[in-house]
Amino acid sequence: MSRLSRANLKGRESVFAGGPDLYRGEIQATCPPSLEECVSVMEDCCAEAYQAHVFLNNGTKDLRRMNRVLQSQRIFLLVGEDTVRKYKADLTDEIEPAINELIELAQQGLSSLQKKESLLQTKLDTAQSRTTRPTASAPASRKMDARRLQTLTKQREALELEVQALETELLGKGAKS
The missing domain is CATH 1.10.287 (Helix Hairpins)
Structure with a gap:
C-alpha cells in the first residue's frame, strides 16, 4: 500500500515542546515559553540593530559635504x-x-x-x-x-x-x- 492511498486522520504534531494550542486570535493568543525567549532575543537584536543604524547614520550624515570638500582639494592639487x-x-x-x-x-x-x-x-x-608783554591797551583788546x-x-x-x-x-x- 502506498503512502498516498492511506488517509491520514491525525493532525500534524507540533515542533514545540509546549503542545498544540488552539488558535484563539491575536489578542487572546498565548506564546509558549520557548517562543517567548526567541521573541525577547529577537527584540534585543532589533534594538541593537537600530542603535547601530543610528550610530552609523550620525557618523555618515555629513558624508556628502565631506566628499565635496575632498573633491575641491583634489581640484586644487591639480x-x-x-x-x-x-x-x-x-x-x-x-x-x-x-x-x-x-x-x-x-x-x-x-x-x-x-x-x-x-x-x-x-x-x-x-x-x-603779545599777551605776556605789558601794554597799556584797553581791556577790550585783551578780551579779543x-x-x-x-x-x-x-x-x-x-x-x-x-x-x-x-x-x-x-x-x-x-x-x-
Missing part, C-alpha cells in the same frame, strides 16, 4: 605651484602701483598737515608773547586776544587729531603692503 606663483605675481603687479600712489598721497597730506601745525604753533607763540588764543588753541588741537588719524592710516596701509 593646479601646479608655478601657476599659483604666476597669478600671484600678476596680482601684485596689478595692485602695487595703486597702493604706492595711495601711500604717496597720504605722505603728502601728512606733510601739509605738519606744515599747518608748525604755522599754527608759531602763531600761538606770537600770540602768547583771549578769544583769538582760544580759537587758535582749538584749531591746533583739531589739527593734531587729524595728524594722528593720518599717521594711523599710514601705518595701517604700510603694514598691509
Whole structure:
C-alpha cells in the first residue's frame, strides 16, 4: 500500500515542546515559553540593530559635504605651484602701483598737515608773547586776544587729531603692503 492511498486522520504534531494550542486570535493568543525567549532575543537584536543604524547614520550624515570638500582639494592639487606663483605675481603687479600712489598721497597730506601745525604753533607763540608783554591797551583788546588764543588753541588741537588719524592710516596701509 502506498503512502498516498492511506488517509491520514491525525493532525500534524507540533515542533514545540509546549503542545498544540488552539488558535484563539491575536489578542487572546498565548506564546509558549520557548517562543517567548526567541521573541525577547529577537527584540534585543532589533534594538541593537537600530542603535547601530543610528550610530552609523550620525557618523555618515555629513558624508556628502565631506566628499565635496575632498573633491575641491583634489581640484586644487591639480593646479601646479608655478601657476599659483604666476597669478600671484600678476596680482601684485596689478595692485602695487595703486597702493604706492595711495601711500604717496597720504605722505603728502601728512606733510601739509605738519606744515599747518608748525604755522599754527608759531602763531600761538606770537600770540602768547603779545599777551605776556605789558601794554597799556584797553581791556577790550585783551578780551579779543583771549578769544583769538582760544580759537587758535582749538584749531591746533583739531589739527593734531587729524595728524594722528593720518599717521594711523599710514601705518595701517604700510603694514598691509
